Amino acid sequence: MIIVLSVMVAGIILGALLNDKKKLISIIDKFTNWAIYALLFLLGISVGLNKTIINHLDSIGVKALIITIGAVLGSITTALIVYKIFFKKSKIK
Structure with a gap:
């Protein structure tokens, strides 16, 4: 849990420092969307592999x-x- 909170705090600090970089914000926004799509896809694979859930x-x-x-x-x-x-x-x- 400490790792998750540390990564989140580091991201908040970095985001505050890079707040005025519009092009970078646009790139990060697109990357975030694709990362969410990838995580949802991997979650779907995990659910599909779980026989108890499927049954x-x-x-x-x-x-x-x-x-x-x-x-x-x-x-x-x-x-x-x-x-x-x-x-x-x-x-x-």
């Missing part, structure tokens, strides 16, 4: 769908609340 996919699938819908609705609700509290411009005349 119980029908019951796991329904539970996963319910959890996913709940997570998405919770995320949207939280994002709307945060937006209204912190980012919505007040209508002062």
